[in-house]
Amino acid sequence: MYLLSWNTRKIRLTIHYPVIAGCFLWLLISPHTVAATPTATQLNQARIAGLAWLLTHQGGDGSWKSANGATLQATTAALAALTNAGIKQGYSYTAAIAYTQNTPAPSVDALARQIMALSSAGLNTTPYITQLNQWQNAKTN
Numbered sequence: 001m002y003l004l005s006w007n008t009r010k011i012r013l014t015i016h017y018p019v020i021a022g023c024f025l026w027l028l029i030s031p032h033t034v035a036a037t038p039t040a041t042q043l044n045q046a047r048i049a050g051l052a053w054l055l056t057h058q059g060g061d062g063s064w065k066s067a068n069g070a071t072l073q074a075t076t077a078a079l080a081a082l083t084n085a086g087i088k089q090g091y092s093y094t095a096a097i098a099y100t101q102n103t104p105a106p107s108v109d110a111l112a113r114q115i116m117a118l119s120s121a122g123l124n125t126t127p128y129i130t131q132l133n134q135w136q137n138a139k140t141n
Helices: 017-029 040-056 071-084 091-102 108-120 126-140
Strands: none
Touching: 040 071, 071 091, 071 108, 091 108, 108 126
């Protein structure tokens, strides 16, 4: 039998296996750890609420701002969410595409995201890929 014990001169960690097994069993059957599976209606309502939040937080220039200043990355993430939701037309989508096309990427990460977003929109990404290659070549030379 092992117990967690404290000695004034040293700390000794020992384990009482039946206690651990009992705690694990309690976690398995506890009603606090069991979450109900959402219904299709609940999932659809959550999806609509998420898209509504996303669309209401778009800036007038077509972008989505982020707390750390990574606006281009936030905008490309929002574009991916819109695309995944089947929204590939309308003002919000086209404004975000225009912002993404016209904003210079401040980093390799932003440029890679810009390429992915524009590629998924079916747009020409050759100039962006060329820039990415130039940045890569500049670092290796």
